[in-house]
Amino acid sequence: MKVRLRIQRFNPEKDRKPWWGEYEVEAEPVDRVLDALHYVKWYIDGTLTLRRSCAHGICGSDAMRINGRNRLACKVLVREAMEEGRGVITVQPLLGLPVIKDLVVDMEPFFANYRKVLPYLINDDPPPERERLQTPEERERYDDTTKCILCAACTTSCPSFWANREYIGPAAIVQAHRFIFDSRDQGATERLRVLNEWFGVWRCRTIFNCVEACPRGINITRAIEEVKLAILTGRLA
Amino acid sequence: MNVHRHPFDAVVVGAGGAGLMAALYASKHVKTAVLSKLYPTRSHTGTAQGGIAAPLGNMEEDRPEWYAYDTVKGGDWLVDQDAAELMAYESIEVIIELEHMGLPFDRTPDGKIAQRRFGGHTRNFGEAPVMRSCHSADRTGHMILQTLYQQCIKQNVIFFDEFFVTDLILEDGTVRGVVAIEIATGDIHVFHSKAVLFATGGAGRIYKVTSNAHSLTGDGMAIVWRKGLPLEDMEFFQFHPTGIYKLGILLSEAARGEGAVLINDKGERFMERYAPTLKDLASRDVISRAIYMEIREGRGIGGKDYVYLDFRPETINRFKSAPGGMEVTAEYLERKLPDIIEFVRVYLGIDPMREPVPIQPTAHYAMGGIPTDVDGRAIRDEHNTPVPGLYAAGEVACVSVHGANRLGTNSLVDLVVFGRRAGRHMAEYCRQADFAPLPPEPEAFTVEMVERIRNGTGKERAPILRNELQDTMQTHVSVFREASGLETAIDKIRELQERYRHIRIDDKGYRFNTDLLEAIELGFLLDVAEATAFSALNRTESRGAHYREDYPKRDDDNWLKHTLIWRQDGKVTFAYKPVVITKWPPKERKY
Numbered sequence: 115m116k117v118r119l120r121i122q123r124f125n126p127e128k129d130r131k132p133w134w135g136e137y138e139v140e141a142e143p144v145d146r147v148l149d150a151l152h153y154v155k156w157y158i159d160g161t162l163t164l165r166r167s168c169a170h171g172i173c174g175s176d177a178m179r180i181n182g183r184n185r186l187a188c189k190v191l192v193r194e195a196m197e198e199g200r201g202v203i204t205v206q207p208l209l210g211l212p213v214i215k216d217l218v219v220d221m222e223p224f225f226a227n228y229r230k231v232l233p234y235l236i237n238d239d240p241p242p243e244r245e246r247l248q249t250p251e252e253r254e255r256y257d258d259t260t261k262c263i264l265c266a267a268c269t270t271s272c273p274s275f276w277a278n279r280e281y282i283g284p285a286a287i288v289q290a291h292r293f294i295f296d297s298r299d300q301g302a303t304e305r306l307r308v309l310n311e312w313f314g315v316w317r318c319r320t321i322f323n324c325v326e327a328c329p330r331g332i333n334i335t336r337a338i339e340e341v342k343l344a345i346l347t348g349r350l351a
Numbered sequence: 352m353n354v355h356r357h358p359f360d361a362v363v364v365g366a367g368g369a370g371l372m373a374a375l376y377a378s379k380h381v382k383t384a385v386l387s388k389l390y391p392t393r394s395h396t397g398t399a400q401g402g403i404a405a406p407l408g409n410m411e412e413d414r415p416e417w418y419a420y421d422t423v424k425g426g427d428w429l430v431d432q433d434a435a436e437l438m439a440y441e442s443i444e445v446i447i448e449l450e451h452m453g454l455p456f457d458r459t460p461d462g463k464i465a466q467r468r469f470g471g472h473t474r475n476f477g478e479a480p481v482m483r484s485c486h487s488a489d490r491t492g493h494m495i496l497q498t499l500y501q502q503c504i505k506q507n508v509i510f511f512d513e514f515f516v517t518d519l520i521l522e523d524g525t526v527r528g529v530v531a532i533e534i535a536t537g538d539i540h541v542f543h544s545k546a547v548l549f550a551t552g553g554a555g556r557i558y559k560v561t562s563n564a565h566s567l568t569g570d571g572m573a574i575v576w577r578k579g580l581p582l583e584d585m586e587f588f589q590f591h592p593t594g595i596y597k598l599g600i601l602l603s604e605a606a607r608g609e610g611a612v613l614i615n616d617k618g619e620r621f622m623e624r625y626a627p628t629l630k631d632l633a634s635r636d637v638i639s640r641a642i643y644m645e646i647r648e649g650r651g652i653g654g655k656d657y658v659y660l661d662f663r664p665e666t667i668n669r670f671k672s673a674p675g676g677m678e679v680t681a682e683y684l685e686r687k688l689p690d691i692i693e694f695v696r697v698y699l700g701i702d703p704m705r706e707p708v709p710i711q712p713t714a715h716y717a718m719g720g721i722p723t724d725v726d727g728r729a730i731r732d733e734h735n736t737p738v739p740g741l742y743a744a745g746e747v748a749c750v751s752v753h754g755a756n757r758l759g760t761n762s763l764v765d766l767v768v769f770g771r772r773a774g775r776h777m778a779e780y781c782r783q784a785d786f787a788p789l790p791p792e793p794e795a796f797t798v799e800m801v802e803r804i805r806n807g808t809g810k811e812r813a814p815i816l817r818n819e820l821q822d823t824m825q826t827h828v829s830v831f832r833e834a835s836g837l838e839t840a841i842d843k844i845r846e847l848q849e850r851y852r853h854i855r856i857d858d859k860g861y862r863f864n865t866d867l868l869e870a871i872e873l874g875f876l877l878d879v880a881e882a883t884a885f886s887a888l889n890r891t892e893s894r895g896a897h898y899r900e901d902y903p904k905r906d907d908d909n910w911l912k913h914t915l916i917w918r919q920d921g922k923v924t925f926a927y928k929p930v931v932i933t934k935w936p937p938k939e940r941k942y
């Protein structure tokens with residue numbers, strides 16, 4: 115099928131402002147949007163710049179705005195994107211992070227927020243000789259938030275983050291949740307203190323954009339609500 | 352072009368499982384930098400699905416010697432048995448260490464790490480499948496990568512994200528550091544160091560249909576080879592039996608561990624004929640060949656070049672192929688294999704709980720690589736002489752614990768066991784060694800290469816050359832090989848190398864120039880393909896993943912040895928290293 119792409123281009127080395135590149139490529143209906151972008155890069159214009167690696171939705175490199183929604187380019191089929199965009203697929207970089215070039219944004223502010231929530235297991239007890247025990251129910255408690263691939267689709271879909279980049283954002287809260295509700299972890303108090311600060315969970319207005327954006331299907335708003343509740347009650351129910 | 356210099360005791364190149372594990376250990380003792388051309392969490396370790404082996408015995412009796420034996424047999428007796436035994440024993444403490452770091456393994460009802468069956472892993476030296484693979488649903492690699500990265504954050508490991516390493520600084524046989532391009536700016540960085548550890552992963556992108564990420568272009572292998580150092584056992588490349596048809600996306604062996612079966616056009620469970628004991632859980636090389644035999648004999652689905660992986664609950668229950676013949680439900684399978692079920696739904700638009708899934712073998716894993724000892728030290732010859740300061744771990748390395756064919760789960764075990772050992776040894780080395788001085792203009796090679804490509808005015812295009820390479824390798828250097836095809840491939844690679852000198856790119860800028868990076872990566876791919884094709888032509892026997900139709904038998908009298916391949920002045924040379932045999936003399940391999 116013929117696929118039409120409208121791609122937001124911007125190379126600060128030579129462009130004064132962003133512009134739209136329009137391309138037409140031949141693709142199979144079940145090709146991914148990433149395949150179409152590759153076609154442009156490899157056979158039409160080698161200057162088109164994007165990140166990608168695994169190409170099947172696990173590495174999190176190619177989060178971008180496709181038809182106005184944050185998604186992984188390797189996880190959207192051109193057939194669906196063409197239908198949704200009524201004959202043209204619009205591709206833009208993630209919002210809310212500085213654009214380095216074309217579809218590549220500066221991820222450093224995102225990872226800086228991630229690091230704030232102490233995203234690692236904290237347990238100062240001397241470890242047992244074998245594994246720490248954890249029941250399947252305890253393991254299930256935080257399963258959903260272990261799926262996060264740090265692609266930033268959620269955080270950069272959040273109007274609160276657009277309004278203020280200091281907001282720690284849904285991805286960092288998801289990462290905090292993954293440890294706060296892990297029965298082996300002892301760092302909940304410190305993490306909840308961080309998330310209770312002015313840039314923390316209270317900036318979430320339960321808009322649900324993050325849930326829609328997450329390519330891993332994580333129920334992010336629920337995780338954020340559970341963190342809010344833990345701060346309010348002081349209990350990890 | 353701006354050039355920057357940084358002194359570090361140790362430099363780790365690559366931030367997947369092996370690189371991060373090495374970095375955790377090295378950085379405790381010496382000043383260590385981790386360079387990755389990606390953000391660390393994008394590394395390909397994250398896509399590993401089914402599990403990581405360790406004979407914990409949490410589900411049923413298991414022993415390290417059974418595991419070591421399975422690894423040796425899986426590798427068709429080309430495995431160094433001292434290394435396999437060491438890996439089998441150390442796997443237990445490393446898995447426990449990962450758990451202590453917070454890795455969210457699935458759990459047994461009594462709270463221990465849950466384990467499942469995997470191809471080639473058996474009880475009592477081949478009797479029956481054993482539950483040895485520790486897992487976290489079918490996203491075990493994701494959990495390993497995240498957990499190791501989390502620990503690196505905790506330990507303040509120094510990262511240089513999106514730094515693309517192009518060259519090793521090696522003078523008088525001693526490591527002096529590496530040269531890298533900072534992708535965001537195009538600036539050149541010279542890292543002056545006492546030691547360098549390559550953990551850059553594999554080179555699956557030499558093939559057309561592969562499970563490997565676009566980033567897996569054999570960088571570390573090619574960089575070391577260009578320095579006149581050898582690569583080991585490059586003829587052994589694993590094709591995983593169950594890639595999604597045409598796309599190559601992996602569907603984990605864990606599916607078959609949970610009872611899925613391979614089905615041909617006649618509806619037969621054909622692995623019963625090829626591997627009567629382990630059937631669909633035989634080793635990967637055996638199953639990939641069996642699939643192609645079925646296709647050749649006209650039993651591909653609709654006579655085409657694929658077969659079905661069937662993991663509908665009714666199929667598994669009909670064959671009683673789940674562990675212990677237990678009944679499974681769709682709900683159970685969705686919990687055990689959520690990601691691969693989703694892949695099938697997204698990319699094929701079919702529901703694997705209701706329909707069988709079209710699959711074909713997909714290029715998956717390089718058993719060969721930079722030769723190392725069990726401490727990750729790279730060696731320079733068949734006498735195991737180390738290169739002072741040079742280390743390698745993970746898929747880029749060849750210890751060799753995988754021999755001629757790697758067992759499922761063993762790549763992850765390799766990463767953490769040998770990543771840890773290499774990191775420790777490198778720290779020890781750095782504490783004793785002095786900085787060897789940098790040569791004048793250590794960045795010269797990289798600057799020249801970058802400018803040549805950037806200013807190239809020829810008519811050749813990197814994506815076209817890459818496609819031709821991938822087609823050639825797929826046709827002539829895949830599951831079945833023979834001399835004339837391999838010679839054709841070599842001629843083609845030579846032709847492509849010549850045309851590569853005349854490439855032109857569109858992007859003439861410095862900032863985030865992925866046009867340039869892909870062109871440099873193509874150069875690496877061509878070199879790795881050259882080493883692979885020459886090694887395959889040279890080995891006139893069939894063993895593990897290397898199957899020669901003109902030499903269909905394993906030949907222990909002449910070929911129970913590792914290949915080392917060098918390139919000097921455009922010509923390749925070979926030498927051989929004996930296989931270390933401690934307990935298990937070679938015997939016929941049957942599953």
